[in-house]
Amino acid sequence: MSLEHHQQEEEQTTVPSTEDSILASPLRPQNEAPPPASLYYEASTMAALNAASSAAINRLRSYRPPPFPLWDSLPSKKRAAVLVLLYADRRGDLRVVVTMRAASLRNFSGHAALPGGKADNEDETPFQIARREAFEEIGLPIDDDRLPSPFRIEPLCLLPPSLARTHLVVRPCVAFLHADRSSSEQGQDESLLVEESMIPRLDSREVAALFSAPLYNFLKVEDLPPPPGQWLPPGHWYDGAWTSWKNHSWRVHNFYVPVNNQRVMRPRRRSSASSSGTGPRVAVSDDEGRFEGRLKVWGMTGRLLVDAARIAYDERPEMEHNDSYGDLDVIMTAVAEGALDDVRGHDVGDGGPAKM
Numbered sequence: 001m002s003l004e005h006h007q008q009e010e011e012q013t014t015v016p017s018t019e020d021s022i023l024a025s026p027l028r029p030q031n032e033a034p035p036p037a038s039l040y041y042e043a044s045t046m047a048a049l050n051a052a053s054s055a056a057i058n059r060l061r062s063y064r065p066p067p068f069p070l071w072d073s074l075p076s077k078k079r080a081a082v083l084v085l086l087y088a089d090r091r092g093d094l095r096v097v098v099t100m101r102a103a104s105l106r107n108f109s110g111h112a113a114l115p116g117g118k119a120d121n122e123d124e125t126p127f128q129i130a131r132r133e134a135f136e137e138i139g140l141p142i143d144d145d146r147l148p149s150p151f152r153i154e155p156l157c158l159l160p161p162s163l164a165r166t167h168l169v170v171r172p173c174v175a176f177l178h179a180d181r182s183s184s185e186q187g188q189d190e191s192l193l194v195e196e197s198m199i200p201r202l203d204s205r206e207v208a209a210l211f212s213a214p215l216y217n218f219l220k221v222e223d224l225p226p227p228p229g230q231w232l233p234p235g236h237w238y239d240g241a242w243t244s245w246k247n248h249s250w251r252v253h254n255f256y257v258p259v260n261n262q263r264v265m266r267p268r269r270r271s272s273a274s275s276s277g278t279g280p281r282v283a284v285s286d287d288e289g290r291f292e293g294r295l296k297v298w299g300m301t302g303r304l305l306v307d308a309a310r311i312a313y314d315e316r317p318e319m320e321h322n323d324s325y326g327d328l329d330v331i332m333t334a335v336a337e338g339a340l341d342d343v344r345g346h347d348v349g350d351g352g353p354a355k356m
Contacts, residue, residue: 037262038089040097040212041198043150043179050092056215056312057086057094060156060174063311066328068161070335071169075122075342080168081129082116084159084308085140086215087177091227093214094312096305098257098297099137099202100209112297114304115140118168126171127155138210139201148198150180159307160326162300163245167339169331172304204267211264211295213257218302218309221318223258230261233293240319246333251321253302256294264295 038045049057071079085097101111115134124132131153135142144153159172200210217224223237240253297305306317307325334340 038087038095038212039263040085040087040095040177041200045090046088046179047090047092049088049094052216052313053088053092053094057156057176059314060176060308060312061154063157065158065160065325068328070331071126071161071171074169074340076119076124077342078167078169078340079119079122079124079129079171080117080164081119081126081133081171081173082114082304083130083134083140084114084172084174084304085134085153085177086156086174087179087212089214093216095212096215096308097138097210097212098295098301099207100211100295102204102206102208111299112295112301114172114301116170126158127173127175129171130173130175137203137207139199141198150178151198152178152180154178157311159304159311160324160328161331162304163327163330163334164300167334169340170300172308174308200265202265202267207267209264209266209295211257211259211262213255213297213305215305215309216313218253218255218305219313219315219317226258226261233258233260235294238319242320245327246330246337248330248333249322250327250330251303251319252298253306253319253321254296254298255302255305257297258293259295260293 040046083097086094087097089095097115099113099115101113115137116130117133117137119129120132131140131142134140141147147153154176156174156176159174162170162172164170202210214224217237221238223232226232235256238253238255240251243250243252303322306321309315310317310325331340
């Protein structure tokens with residue numbers, strides 16, 4: 001996808017308000033200030049990993065997926081990757097960065113997704129695809145040497161491949177965003193650098209909103225208890241159902257992530273005057289206000305996050321789930337059907353699970 005997409009000035013002021021995506025909730029109690037959110041782009045809101053999170057990161061760091069030689073023989077237009085970007089919140093718990101796809105997209109508009117997309121060429125590794133797409137979609141610096149102090153991104157592992165409904169083979173790339181405490185003292189110039197390179201800059205033609213979710217909760221059928229001073233909006237955390245995906249049983253997970261206690265970032269319109277000399281990136285307002293309610297994370301994104309949480313915490317999910325990680329069996333069926341061949345007419349899919 002081209003960086004030229006960032007030149008448009010069309011405003012996405014809300015996440016697509018479908019019943020599947022947003023569940024309304026009442027206003028928060030009067031005279032009660034909302035607690036400060038944990039934000040992946042502000043080191044001051046991130047604590048050191050607690051014991052459970054540190055162990056989870058170590059498990060992910062040591063995880064090795066089964067070999068997947070088919071990747072090297074796939075045409076580049078059938079390859080994709082997503083970034084499962086983890087960071088520590090104020091309590092040292094792991095959270096994952098999630099986006100909502102823009103309503104203008106042809107495929108899966110309004111769906112929750114992880115930053116990611118298609119390969120540009122056959123030489124790109126999955127992590128290179130994921131980092132490039134995260135830069136294009138949310139403005140995360142593409143190169144480690146462009147990450148300001150105290151941030152650094154550590155690649156942890158690849159998860160087994162999944163298959164999108166559009167017959168893209170997707171490699172989930174798990175990474176951890178460190179905010180090294182030893183480097184936390186910054187001068188004014190460095191603080192400005194953090195503002196410039198870490199504050200999300202969303203491509204409003206691809207991304208309608210940016211939020212986060214607690215990784216551990218993707219193993220549970222109920223909301224985790226909120227921190228002191230926070231409250232949960234009405235509605236439930238989870239429901240799910242079994243479906244058939246290329247004659248294989250496939251569990252559809254529907255998670256309803258509370259977002260009333262966090263800032264949901266959205267693209268904002270850039271005026272012609274302000275955009276003329278600032279390059280192609282679409283800025284993000286940091287004073288958009290808070291959403292009330294829940295955002296739905298489901299389909300392939302929900303499945304990937306269940307898999308990531310299973311590996312990280314070495315726990316069996318409370319909900320029914322596929323025992324295997326990823327979609328290798330579905331992918332091999334697609335190969336037998338010829339759906340992954342480099343031939344026109346195989347890009348539409350056949351009604352299977354949702355894309356990232």
